[in-house]
Amino acid sequence: MQKTVEQFVLEGPQWDLSGEYPSPESAEIEADLAEVESLLERIEILNPQLESILSTVETLPAEGATALLDDAREINGLLEKAQVLLHDPEVFASCLLSVDSQNAPAQTLEGRLQQYAKRFAAACEPLSQFLDLASGSLVTAYLDHPTTRHAEFSVRRSRERRHEVLSLAEENMVSALSQDGIHAWGRMYGQLSGTLQCEVLLGNECQTMGIAEAAGLLQRPDDQTRKSAWSAINSAWEVHEESCASALNAIAGWRLEMCRKRSASQEVTFLDAPIHMNRMSSETLERLLSIAEEARPLAQRAAKLQARAYGKEALGPWDMRAPAPDLNKSAKPSTGIAFEEALELIADAYGEVNPEMGQFVRMVRDKGWIEGSVGDYKRPGAFCTGFLKSRSPRVYMTYTGGTSDVITLAHELGHAFHSWVMRDLPLTQKSYGMSLAETASTFGETVVRDALIARARTPAEKFDIAWEDILALPAFVLNIPARFEFEKNFYEARAKRPLQTTEIKQLMSSAWKNWYGDSISEADPLFWASKLHFYISGVSFYNFPYLFGYLFSMGLYAQQEKMGADFFPNYKLLLRDTGRMTAEDLAAKHLQVRLQDADFWRVTLSDLERRVDSFEELTNTLF
Numbered sequence: 001m002q003k004t005v006e007q008f009v010l011e012g013p014q015w016d017l018s019g020e021y022p023s024p025e026s027a028e029i030e031a032d033l034a035e036v037e038s039l040l041e042r043i044e045i046l047n048p049q050l051e052s053i054l055s056t057v058e059t060l061p062a063e064g065a066t067a068l069l070d071d072a073r074e075i076n077g078l079l080e081k082a083q084v085l086l087h088d089p090e091v092f093a094s095c096l097l098s099v100d101s102q103n104a105p106a107q108t109l110e111g112r113l114q115q116y117a118k119r120f121a122a123a124c125e126p127l128s129q130f131l132d133l134a135s136g137s138l139v140t141a142y143l144d145h146p147t148t149r150h151a152e153f154s155v156r157r158s159r160e161r162r163h164e165v166l167s168l169a170e171e172n173m174v175s176a177l178s179q180d181g182i183h184a185w186g187r188m189y190g191q192l193s194g195t196l197q198c199e200v201l202l203g204n205e206c207q208t209m210g211i212a213e214a215a216g217l218l219q220r221p222d223d224q225t226r227k228s229a230w231s232a233i234n235s236a237w238e239v240h241e242e243s244c245a246s247a248l249n250a251i252a253g254w255r256l257e258m259c260r261k262r263s264a265s266q267e268v269t270f271l272d273a274p275i276h277m278n279r280m281s282s283e284t285l286e287r288l289l290s291i292a293e294e295a296r297p298l299a300q301r302a303a304k305l306q307a308r309a310y311g312k313e314a315l316g317p318w319d320m321r322a323p324a325p326d327l328n329k330s331a332k333p334s335t336g337i338a339f340e341e342a343l344e345l346i347a348d349a350y351g352e353v354n355p356e357m358g359q360f361v362r363m364v365r366d367k368g369w370i371e372g373s374v375g376d377y378k379r380p381g382a383f384c385t386g387f388l389k390s391r392s393p394r395v396y397m398t399y400t401g402g403t404s405d406v407i408t409l410a411h412e413l414g415h416a417f418h419s420w421v422m423r424d425l426p427l428t429q430k431s432y433g434m435s436l437a438e439t440a441s442t443f444g445e446t447v448v449r450d451a452l453i454a455r456a457r458t459p460a461e462k463f464d465i466a467w468e469d470i471l472a473l474p475a476f477v478l479n480i481p482a483r484f485e486f487e488k489n490f491y492e493a494r495a496k497r498p499l500q501t502t503e504i505k506q507l508m509s510s511a512w513k514n515w516y517g518d519s520i521s522e523a524d525p526l527f528w529a530s531k532l533h534f535y536i537s538g539v540s541f542y543n544f545p546y547l548f549g550y551l552f553s554m555g556l557y558a559q560q561e562k563m564g565a566d567f568f569p570n571y572k573l574l575l576r577d578t579g580r581m582t583a584e585d586l587a588a589k590h591l592q593v594r595l596q597d598a599d600f601w602r603v604t605l606s607d608l609e610r611r612v613d614s615f616e617e618l619t620n621t622l623f
């Protein structure tokens with residue numbers, strides 16, 4: 001890729017990783033890995049002590065178990081150390097490979113680390129079973145110690161599902177068989193989607209391309225291009241619909257069977273695992289879905305406004321990621337926003353929330369923690385990661401000066417801020433569920449988008465920026481609930497027997513019609529085949545956390561006005577607690593709201609309604 005003059009002017013900086021390790025082949029990495037090796041050896045010597053008492057640990061009293069508890073705490077301490085030492089080289093290798101996927105020493109390091117990761121996972125198992133199964137008094141005694149007290153939330157949370165745990169032998173067998181069972185179906189889908197080719201009609205020409213490339217065309221401004229790409233992708237999947245249906249039936253069948261096997265003492269349903277993983281209650285999930293129903297007319301209105309901007313009555317299924325229609329191509333200044341300017345803009349907008357947030361953005365730039373350059377071998381996409389030893393975040397993207405790049409930068413800096421306010425917490429309190437993972441990023445994105453709209457000079461510019469904001473509504477409030485409804489209905493039907501492709505198509509079409517109504521011209525009956533999320537073998541219902549995350553962070557944004565000066569300190573404390581509280585407790589403590597009730601969500605909806613109203617005004621002016 002030859003850089004244009006424009007790119008040189010606009011592109012972002014390269015990040016600085018030298019403070020972490022000098023290189024993937026450095027003595028510092030070897031020293032860390034040697035230490036991991038000796039930590040694992042020690043754990044592997046201690047583990048049999050725990051394993052030997054697992055079958056009786058449920059009734060074992062705390063009295064007289066001092067030696068056992070000492071062992072368990074020592075294992076825990078060793079695991080925590082090993083985790084940090086493994087984490088940083090892993091992040092280092094993946095950062096290097098993101099910038100240059102051909103970096104051979106980084107590839108070698110990544111390969112070596114996979115072996116360590118496997119061994120580490122096996123070393124964790126006995127302690128995790130011990131803590132899940134042990135009697136209440138034994139666990140209380142274990143946690144009542146300066147070295148383990150911080151793990152209280154994660155240990156207790158995990159124990160809520162202890163009734164599901166099978167014997168160690170059974171668990172080991174399930175996990176061994178799952179590699180060529182449930183996970184094999186996921187891999188098959190991955191291979192299929194990676195090699196599948198489709199024929200897209202572009203103008204008068206038919207072009208053959210991979211489906212990922214064709215999916216990229218769904219973001220083109222030209223109506224016909226998007227429609228051709230969508231049709232081509234679906235035709236390609238149609239050939240393999242039987243394979244996809246087999247995979248879907250097998251993945252759901254496996255999970256349903258596991259639920260039955262785990263139901264010995266208490267019934268386990270297919271929604272238990274995803275709800276638990278997202279650290280929320282089924283009550284909150286039900287509320288969330290009923291709020292989505294309340295928001296459905298508003299989201300349909302947003303979809304119809306977008307259709308109108310494209311000069312049609314309703315959106316097609318190929319329009320879900322359509323960009324703002326090009327209003328005045330010739331009049332538009334083509335210069336873009338240079339990286340430095342974007343960074344200052346984000347710092348100012350963040351600084352409006354609180355000066356500390358603005359200072360944070362400038363510090364991240366000054367420390368060289370942002371990778372925003374343009375490069376031939378860079379991986380696409382954007383992410384935020386971080387190093388544990390130095391407690392410093394890194395932001396990765398390719399910055400080329402478009403408005404969407406500014407928003408992406410704001411999004412990733414939101415993640416970075418989240419990790420920054422948590423940087424001094426113990427490891428066990430740093431990981432959070434997917435439902436809360438996008439809180440700070442969506443918040444940061446909204447702050448900056450609103451700032452961009454405020455500084456836009458013409459209605460056309462405002463429209464351009466508001467488009468993505470409005471696009472989010474149907475994406476989260478119609479598409480995600482449709483996916484949830486489909487998946488739930490599918491599992492319920494699959495519990496009786498495997499479903500045929502025509503039945504699966506019907507389930508999908510009716511879910512789409514139920515949520516989109518007349519805001520779309522037709523449903524996407526093959527969406528279950530083309531959407532990767534249904535084939536992630538490690539996680540089910542990879543949909544409602546998106547809905548929760550979106551409405552929760554928009555709700556948080558709406559609270560800003562209400563809480564005034566109290567907002568920021570509460571916001572920071574809320575972010576700090578994301579790894580050691582349930583979503584409900586978090587909201588109750590820091591926002592004084594109950595997520596199980598409608599009130600909090602309804603404030604969010606009225607804020608969203610205001611956004612749709614002003615978008616409608618813009619649409620009326622322009623179309």
Ligand SMILES: [Zn+2]
Pocket residue numbers: 411415438441
């Ligand atoms: Zn994100």
